[in-house]
Amino acid sequence: LKNVVVTLIHPGGERELLVVGVPGDRDVDMKRLEAAVAPAEVEMASDSDFEPHPELVRGYIGPTVLGPNSPKRVVDEEGNASGSVRYLVDPRVVEGTAWVTGANAEQRHVLNLVMGRDFTADGTIEAAEVREGDLAPDGSGPLHLERGIEIGHIFQLGRKYAKALGLTVLDENGKTQVVTMGSYGIGVTRVMAALAEANCDDKGLSWPPQIAPFDVHVLATGKGDEVFETAQSLGEQLDAAGLDVLVDDRRKVSAGVKFKDYELVGVPFGLVVGRSLADGQVEIRVRATGETMVVPVEEAVERLREAHAAALKGE
Numbered sequence: 001l002k003n004v005v006v007t008l009i010h011p012g013g014e015r016e017l018l019v020v021g022v023p024g025d026r027d028v029d030m031k032r033l034e035a036a037v038a039p040a041e042v043e044m045a046s047d048s049d050f051e052p053h054p055e056l057v058r059g060y061i062g063p064t065v066l067g068p069n070s071p072k073r074v075v076d077e078e079g080n081a082s083g084s085v086r087y088l089v090d091p092r093v094v095e096g097t098a099w100v101t102g103a104n105a106e107q108r109h110v111l112n113l114v115m116g117r118d119f120t121a122d123g124t125i126e127a128a129e130v131r132e133g134d135l136a137p138d139g140s141g142p143l144h145l146e147r148g149i150e151i152g153h154i155f156q157l158g159r160k161y162a163k164a165l166g167l168t169v170l171d172e173n174g175k176t177q178v179v180t181m182g183s184y185g186i187g188v189t190r191v192m193a194a195l196a197e198a199n200c201d202d203k204g205l206s207w208p209p210q211i212a213p214f215d216v217h218v219l220a221t222g223k224g225d226e227v228f229e230t231a232q233s234l235g236e237q238l239d240a241a242g243l244d245v246l247v248d249d250r251r252k253v254s255a256g257v258k259f260k261d262y263e264l265v266g267v268p269f270g271l272v273v274g275r276s277l278a279d280g281q282v283e284i285r286v287r288a289t290g291e292t293m294v295v296p297v298e299e300a301v302e303r304l305r306e307a308h309a310a311a312l313k314g315e
Contacts, residue, residue, distance in 0.1 A: 001093065001101035001113070003061040004028045005085075007049050008040040011159065011180070016040075017049055019056075019066050021089035021121065024100070026128040033127040034156075039180070041158045053085060060102035062110060063087060063119040081122075088125040089115075149194040150187075157181035205266025206287050209311040214246040216304055217267035221255035221274035230297065231273040234282070237301045238271075243308060263287070268311060269304055 002024045008016040018037075020028055034042050050056055055065040055072070063069055067087030074083045093099070095116030103110040113119060126137065134143045162168075162179040171177045199206050209215065216238050220231035228249055235247040246267060248258050255274065262270050262285075270285035282300050284293050284307070295303050 001063070001099035002026070003063065003066070003087075003102065005045040005050075005056065005058075005061065006033065007043050007045045008037055009043065010040045015049065017045060017053065017085045019061065019085055019087050020125060020127055021063060021087065021093055022128040023090060023092055026090070026131075028127050029129045032130075033125070036125050036127055038156060039158065041160060055104060056085070057102065057104050057106060060105060060108060062102040062104045062113070063089075063121070064113075065104050067120070067122045069119045087121045088123050088127075089121040090128045091124045091126065092128075093121070093124075149190065149197065151190045151194050152186040153184070155183040157183060200266070203260075204264035207266045207268060209268045209308060212266070212268050213244070214267045215243040215308050216245050216269045216271055217262050217265065218245060218247045218271045218273065219255075219258045219262060220247070220249050221258055221272055222277065223251075227273050227277055230277060230282075231271075234271060234273065234297070234300060238304060241301055241305050243305065269307060271300060271304065 002022050004020045004022065006018050006020065006028075008018050010016065020033065022028055030042060050058070055070070065071075066085050067073070068081070068084075069087075070084030072083040073081055075081050093115055096114065098112045098114045100109055100111050101113055102108070115121075130143065130145075132143065132145045135141070136143055157180075159178045159180055162181050167179045167181075168176045169179055195208070195211060196205055199208055207213065218231050218235045218238070220228045222228075228251070231247060231249060235245045238245045246265075248261065250258070266287055268287055270283075270287065272283040272285065274283070276283060276294060277297070280297055281294050282297050284295060284300065284303060285291070286307070293303075
């Protein structure tokens, strides 16, 4: 049983020593602890915090000197306890479980210390690190961990920086109070990164039509002037139809490179002007599905406009 000593700094500035007991193979997750004791702030106990409590032998702290087990604890007529360090344990530390833990003396540990028989606690706290397979607090089953991307955040800054800056206000009673600070934000570039990671394959990006930088990527893949002129004309017609268009009219770049770039950039629709132009046709490509269709040149703009409108609706 690992007993971790921290200091709580309450909104009024009072410092309170707190010991959190967790299974020895776990660490205290400071973020979870901060959330559990908010609005108090948390920091590791300092030498000055330990000085009033010589019974706490660092590295060998056991529960028999903590909370309700401490001989220093005094309870008044109203049931208020004082004199001992408050002791909260992980919910896994249940009555009847036996533990190896500190014996409150240098180089000493105690075996088979049983919760409920040899020690108790002031309560429980969810502050241990979470692992794959842990049971969900709501009883829905084991937890499965996945990596995520932080795209927005709320930082509960408390009064730490307000105190340092001397940031105060007058309350309704005309008394000076230190401001409680918070920081809230959404990272626009992080949103883009998250969308890119969620909408890609082994060839490149595949932007959803709602946020794509362009709607149609026109590729001129031949060598004759007619190919490039037609590609430019179709690009202008698509633009006039209200679509955002990217035209790849690089003359000294091969068709293969252009196709690779189209897949890499990930524009929702591609319009290929190439060999089939001799037959009066062009090719439409759907980046998300890989679907292709050959259509007459004169129908290409309308077909793309309809396909884009349907994609925006999720059809």
